[in-house]
Amino acid sequence: MPGPYAGLFVLDAAQGIAGPLCGMLLAQGGARVVKLEPPKGDWSRGLTAREGTHSVMHTAFNRGKDSVVLDLGTPEGQAQAARLAARADVLLEAFRPGVAARIGLGPEAAKADAVCVSVSGFGQAGPLRERPCTDGVAQAFAGIAACNLGADGIPHRLPTLPVDIFTGMSAFAACQSALAEQARDRREGAPPRRRHLDVSLIAGAAQLLAVPLAESGLLGRLPGELNVPAGTYQGSCGGWFMLALVREEEWQAFCRAVGRPGWLEDPRFARFADRAAHKPALMAELRPHLASRPAAEWVALLQGARLLADRVNTPLDFLAEPQVEATGIAPRMRQPGLGELPVPAMPGLGAWTAPAPALGEHTAGVMAEFALAEGRPGGA
Structure with missing residues (x-):
């Protein structure tokens, strides 16, 4: 047409x-x-x-x-x-x-x-x-x-x-x-x-x-990381998954979903800015914990808690996704x-x-x- x-x-x-x-x-x-x-x-x-x-x-x-x-x-x-x-x-x-x-x-x-x-x-x-x-x-x-x-x-x-x-x-x-x-x-x-x-x-x-350009220009310095601990993590199977956090409440839901409610009591991890400032300490605890179970289990658990998470696909994996086929992407x-x-x-x-x-x-x-x-x- x-x-x-x-x-x-x-x-x-x-x-x-x-x-x-x-x-x-x-x-x-x-x-x-x-x-x-x-x-x-x-x-x-x-x-x-x-x-x-x-x-x-x-x-x-x-x-x-x-x-x-x-x-x-x-x-x-x-x-x-x-x-x-x-x-x-x-x-x-x-x-x-x-x-x-x-x-x-x-x-x-x-x-x-x-x-x-x-x-x-x-x-x-x-x-x-x-x-x-x-x-x-x-x-x-x-x-x-x-x-x-x-x-x-x-x-x-x-x-x-x-x-x-x-x-x-x-x-x-x-x-x-x-x-x-x-x-x-x-x-x-x-x-x-x-x-x-x-x-x-x-x-x-x-x-x-x-x-980041706007924030750097406003502050006159490089800003801290945006939403720690968002990022990629490896499960016990060797597979990877992605976690995204955009609200403080999601950190709270994440800690409960992964069985670490004690992190909510740690003042180093109270807010996004605190977690960015103490990222090495947080990663030292978080990565080994998430490496204890297969990536697919974590993804299912996190998605079940209405959190933003998914497995890390290759382009071939993406093409095989039913959602891709259903939407004609x-x-x-x-x-x-x-x-x-x-x-x-x-x-x-x-x-x-x-x-x-x-x-x-x-x-x-x-x-x-x-x-x-x-x-x-x-x-x-």
Whole structure:
């Protein structure tokens, strides 16, 4: 069924994850999205399980697009790209700041009322604007890794690319807002206005750290741990489970549920702040106690007390959960070149199982279409 963006033409000149995810969500909303790639393809085609020009990573963030290959290192390739950019309602790019303008894909190359989205590591301004960035670097720079100390005391990055994915979703949200504003201008007869959105990985990382950043800035120091003893614990079976506490009453219910009501009388453990201050002493008692029974028993007991707890799943465990099947969170799709694989449904938007394109699959057709539309000979 056509979505709210049916009729929009999006030129997606981004690679990797954040920019392409924004483009894919526009495609899910009905837009026609042309993915512009270099002759070697988006670098995500070379990562994760792959076959030919397809990979799992590329499929995850480029479903439902057309793929056009142009060599932007040549004048001919730049001219062809500029021809596409001039027709785009949304122009999406993820080059280092300044590069897009030099090769004809900057905001000035777009229509007078286009929405232009620039995704970069550090933003379009500032002393670090040209520095390269990845999800892991953004986690380190913004403080996510420092907030994720392992039991070994070492800062760890989260391996699931949260900054890239959240930044892509943020780019989509900003683009939606700009498109709505554009539609309002048209209704009111306002003159066309081009919108340029600056979306960076470090801004996305900052949003993921909203609470610790705000509290650190308020206090002028790093805040204590939020809700000790929330965290992961290992049972006697070797399996792990997660405990979460958000209210003081839950600590009281936890102590009674695990058979340690005496902890409620210990002033060191009276409140969240006290437990954070005396965490080593608490862990010295808590971990051995929780290691005395299998993880499944603790989870059943804690859930029976209406506490927030569950086993630590692997992705395979998660896919096998009846709740996942019942709610359609990870529908399976058939991707040419790879086979059948599960892909997550976008919350609130649902499943999107259109396949991702092969490298350059639509080059000749798209370039002929847009060349003919301008009265020029067809062909790429």
